[in-house]
Amino acid sequence: MSQESGIAPAPKREVPIWVQILIWLGLLGLLALLAAGLLKARHPIMSVGSHVPDFTLTLFNGYEFKDAAQLKRSDLLGKVIVVNFWASWCQPCAGEAPDVEAAWKAYEKTGKVVFLGVDYVDTEPEARAYMTQFNISYPNGPDLGMKISEIFNRNLGVPETYIIDQQGLLHFIQIGPFQSAAEIQAILDPMIAGK
């Protein structure tokens, strides 16, 4: 049905191809973004066996490792690394602190295991009080910018412990406190046996 007027009917135009491409690209981009976000939300924790990316831990004064103020994970390749996340305001952390320190003492001399304490969203005075209270002697530092916790668990809670093997792969995940030093040793002994 055409109109009787002075206006000549022009051909009806489809959406130009370049606009279509733009629209679909944008849509796919949005969907990809949502998919990635969803994947991250559903798998916040690093999986056992995956390669642990390198991270840097800036250590508290007085809690250095062999006089190094900063420690990279790559510096410790060849040793077992026990990364223990804690906070001064966390009750269960206080529960496991003596056990973790005892376990450290058992392995310190062997030189095959390094315990790293990572203080998660905490304040330094309270953190120092906590470390003094439990006579903690292994290297400790704050999780600056929360970069280290993001590697292991995007929804980190405290206490959590991640044990990395000599090749830099994640070997064991402990969510929540250890019940005893023996529990820690039961995991570490097989890792350093015969090495």
Add this chain to the structure above:
Amino acid sequence: MLAQFGFGVFILTFLLSLFSVIAAVLGYFNGSDRWVEAARRSMLLIFPILTLGTLTLVILLVTGHYELEYIYSVTSNDMPLYLKITALWGGQAGSLVLWSWLMSAFASAVTLHKWERDRELLPWVIVVISVTLSFFLALTIFFENPFTRWWQTLGGDFILRMFAPTGAVPVFPPDGQGLNPVLRHPGMILHPPMLYLGFVAFVIPFAFAIAALVTGRSDDRWIRLTRRWTLVAWLFLSLGLVLGMWWAYNVLGWGGFWNWDPIEVAPLMPWLTGTAFLHSVMIQEKKGMFKQWNMLLIILTYSLVILGTFLARTGVLSSIHAFSQSSIGPVFFVFIGLTLIISIALLIYRWKDLKAEVEMSSWFSREALFLLNNLLFMGVLIICFWGVIFPLISELVTGQKITVGPPWYQRTNGPLFGSLMALMGIAPLSAWGRSTFKTIGRLLWKPSIPTVLALAAMIALGIRNWIALVGFTLVAFVIFVTLFEFWRGVHSRQKGRGENLFIAIWRLFGSNRRRYGGYFIHISMVVMAIGILGVELYQTTTQKLLATGDDLQLSGYTLRYDSLTQVPNADGSSLTSAVVSVFKGGQLLGKLHPQFATFPSGETATVVGIYSTLADDLYVVLIDWESISPAQAPFKVVHNPLVNWLWIGSLMFIIGILIAAGPEPDKEDLRSTRKLE
């Protein structure tokens, strides 16, 4: 027993809605009216049956069947009856049930309608609504089943299943965890259902739009048919947003009502496109233009509804509002993807059929100003969308978490909101097609006089904040222009028909409900803006540890700490409440009772003490920070000027919608009012 019955009901309704889809598609492609009728009847049947299922869940909630995991997680023995009922939407599984039930109600209401003229559209309307309903029912049945219960296996583990696993025995906890304390508030009764009503109602115009696209209809019939549904959806969505603000204000104890939290912004986005859509369809109805744009707007609105729901429920965005982790993420993602892809594909396919001749002769015509309205709303939408999405992008690309907070939103959106207010003032004076700068100017000078007087008064009162001056002047501008429009119409009726003032007002509103209801809504919006401006620009706050008898001052008020009571309960919960006296100018205005309750789980809920007047609120929070004792207690006091105009404006808004959504005027009245234009 009841749980199995409820679950069975949901499976039945799921099958019915699947049948509706298949029957409608068959009916369309075979040109068979009988199949379409079967689909329609099947859809009609869903609502009563689903009501039974929902009722079953409510009964289980109210009678404390804690062996069911959902009941266990949201109710407890100490909760009163009304709270146990509202616990239906206290968690993910139950709120999805509510969603499905509301959608089935709308689905049935739409299919009750007579279908002589638009038989062509019916099959696809049924398909779209039924597919959506099937999706949400599938979520309930397969992913978030509220009827699963606790079992204990032979090994001693506790597991959740719908039906008995071999060798396991049912477990009957004596009490539930109870609803999160923050949710135990009247706001909880109203806010989620209102919001869901708004969300769900937008399915209907969307379904009609898709039906029009599929059947190749290029007229605006689908808009006329769904006009009232759109208004209803928009009403509930607006109410849901306002109730959320009211609830946050009274319960959180933060002193404000909106924080630009991503989950708050999520339902705002469909509201923005919905408002743009409401305005833009008027151009299509009046002038037949912008059909493509309107299609795009309703597709956007509905997609934003689904996107907002996805973001809130799947943990993609982190927020205090977000539901806890759920398994519905992937399937929801697929649903969203398909909705977007199919809708956009259909729109592109039919793009050329929707084109119309655009007659736009003046930059100041009503059509042009409506387009400007759309541009501004889309601007706000892009800002909100970008603010919500960007942290996601940033975290994926750089691994760094960032916050996009209130300062950015306020600064970026501010000018756009201001422009929208200015537009609300000018647009009523503009006519379809013909207005020019001169014709509007001629009308504008009259309401501009009181506006300028208002500005002068503000300056004389000592207001120097330029944002306040601009903001309140714009408010005055809109109010005066709109009242002027009312007066013009009433005056003509009085002169032309000799009606007295009150009859003239009544009949004027009745003669063109949409226009005058719309103007009334504009006034209600700027009244709400008064409250928002007052709080944003002039809020003051202080915090102090007060000993008994001590007082603190804030903005002319004096608050004196009188006494404190701490009532511990046997189950480990306790209620701490303080009595404070409010003075102004030396006179005692009243006593407030700010308090907080501690629950056995350790969570706390605050009850704020508010002294409200039209001019301001004095908002007093008893803080659970330092050690509280009858000798001393810490208080946080916030002074919120003009905040109650926000709630007054929302009430006016409801009235405005009721006016606008009323039945059409009769022909006789239409002819006489045309003389005015």
Add this chain to the structure above:
Amino acid sequence: MIMKKKVELLIFFTFIILALSLVPAISVPAQQPTPSPSDDEVNAIASQLFCPVCQNTPLDVCPTQACRQWRELIRQMLAEGKTAAEIKQYFVTYYGASVLSEPPRSGINWLIYIVPPVAFMTGVFLLFMAFRTWKKSATRPATAPNPINSRGAETGSCPAADDPYISRLEDELKKRK
């Protein structure tokens, strides 16, 4: 009498001891004259920060134990004379950029500031171009259609009457299209 004197002596010495114990407190160095910062001063800074762990919660209203500690930390830093900027920087270093209420203006974050104005101006531009074309075609109907924005003829520009017969006729004609 002697008893009374002994009591007086006791009180006197107690007083001296108490006074002496205050000396360390009195003899504080002149660099710390300010009393402990008030809650309001702490909140003024805390309200500009977000809690690092609770989602989207400003630091001044966050009720958790950790947040209380952070507010005390702010109080301490204020007492040491640190400025608001220094305190914020400390929080960013320790807890990441998410504590700020706006992304820092660096790297990819520039996009958050640039995209909205650019998008809006694009919209304004598009609308402006569209308006001009529509105005042109409205005032000069006989010219050749503008290649950017041409519109086809439309079936009837008068608002669709609610007359059921006309609508049914239109429907039938549409079906035959």
